[in-house]
Amino acid sequence: MAKIYCLKIDNTGIACWALCYDNPKGVREVLTEDFKPLVFEKESEARAKLESIEAERRREDSAVAFSKAEAAEFAESQTWKFAKTYAKTCPHEYLVKNRLSDEDKLKYERFVQTMKADSVVGYFYGHENKYLILGDHYYWFMYTPDNMAVDLINRTTTDYLEERDGGYYYKPRE
Numbered sequence: 424m425a426k427i428y429c430l431k432i433d434n435t436g437i438a439c440w441a442l443c444y445d446n447p448k449g450v451r452e453v454l455t456e457d458f459k460p461l462v463f464e465k466e467s468e469a470r471a472k473l474e475s476i477e478a479e480r481r482r483e484d485s486a487v488a489f490s491k492a493e494a495a496e497f498a499e500s501q502t503w504k505f506a507k508t509y510a511k512t513c514p515h516e517y518l519v520k521n522r523l524s525d526e527d528k529l530k531y532e533r534f535v536q537t538m539k540a541d542s543v544v545g546y547f548y549g550h551e552n553k554y555l556i557l558g559d560h561y562y563w564f565m566y567t568p569d570n571m572a573v574d575l576i577n578r579t580t581t582d583y584l585e586e587r588d589g590g591y592y593y594k595p596r597e
Contacts, residue, residue, distance in 0.1 A: 426570045427454055427476060429469045434462055440469035442476070444568040454571075457521075476571055483572040486532035494537040495557045497530050503578060513547075513593070515579035520572070535573045538562060545584070545591040554591055556581065561591070 425445045432441045432453075442454040442461040453460045463469040489497060501523075503516035520531050542553035545563065555562040562578045585594035 425568045427473060427568045429466065429473055431466070432462070439464055440466045442469060442473055444571075447566055454568075479572040480570050483532045483535055486529070486536045488536040488540045489533050491537070491541060491557060494534055494541075494555070497534050498557060498560065498562070498578070501527070506577075513579075513595075514583075515577050517578070518576045520574045520576075531576075532572070534576070535564070538564065538576070543591055544589075545593070547593045554584070556584070556591075 425447075427442050427444045430441055430443045430451075432439060432443075434441075440463045443451050444454060446452050453462065455461065461469075461472060463472065488494075501518055503518055506513075506515050506517055509515060518531070520528055523531055538553065538555040542555050542563075545552045545554035545561070552563050559580055560578045561581055561584055562576055564573045564576050567573055582596060583594055585592045
């Protein structure tokens with residue numbers, strides 16, 4: 424699996440340092456935060472940010488998973504944002520870690536561990552995913568490099584989920 428790394432790049436004629444990773448197709452990408460590329464003037468700044476990202480992943484990895492009941496309680500206590508961009512094609516909501524209180528960030532990390540421990544194999548238009556099914560919702564997160572914590576969780580109702588052939592498949596409403 425891919426990891427985030429520091430790389431010296433040429434940014435419009437100016438040498439600088441970026442945090443990069445190779446996506447699942449092997450294409451190098453610059454990591455973004457709040458939709459802004461993580462590019463720094465100094466290598467030391469880039470390395471400090473990388474260490475911060477890796478420390479957050481270590482915290483997430485050491486979090487204790489919730490029981491499914493606790494996970495459901497956490498999920499229902501949060502304010503999920505509707506993904507307007509996908510309203511017609513793939514309606515869902517999302518929760519962004521960096522917009523939570525410090526206390527909820529710790530609970531978020533426990534929720535991620537629950538997702539990793541209790542997920543089932545799912546498919547979204549041929550792309551394999553892991554889904555946590557809780558009540559009337561299922562939850563997933565997108566690909567993240569190995570040394571990066573999960574920063575966004577998605578959810579939608581089980582109305583969009585169909586079990587078949589030993590897996591769960593996204594099922595658009597008709």
